[in-house]
Amino acid sequence: MATVGDLLFAGQQTLTPIYERPVAPPLFLPDLDGKTISLTDYQGEVMVVNFWTSWCPACVQEMVSMQRETEWLARFKGRFIAVNMGEAPEDVAQFLA
Numbered sequence: 001m002a003t004v005g006d007l008l009f010a011g012q013q014t015l016t017p018i019y020e021r022p023v024a025p026p027l028f029l030p031d032l033d034g035k036t037i038s039l040t041d042y043q044g045e046v047m048v049v050n051f052w053t054s055w056c057p058a059c060v061q062e063m064v065s066m067q068r069e070t071e072w073l074a075r076f077k078g079r080f081i082a083v084n085m086g087e088a089p090e091d092v093a094q095f096l097a
Contacts, residue, residue: 024049029083032093039081046078053085054095 052059
């Protein structure tokens with residue numbers, strides 16, 4: 001299964017900036033430790049925000065690809081942010097363990 005990263009960045013060694021850089025809306029979310037994070041904490045970085053649930057087979061499959069692409073994205077000072085949609089933090093932590 002090809003990921004978005006595979007399709008968009010296949011063989012590409014550098015990222016080309018776009019002239020118009022859309023600004024993401026403010027987003028404040030709790031992490032697994034209960035600490036609030038904000039997209040502004042990562043200002044200036046390339047961000048891929050993924051919304052997922054543990055009961056979604058496609059979401060779970062994507063996580064494997066996201067893990068693989070994390071190192072590649074880090075070369076461009078970027079990261080993935082995975083946002084769980086509505087499950088209890090303890091259930092998410094258990095799922096990710």
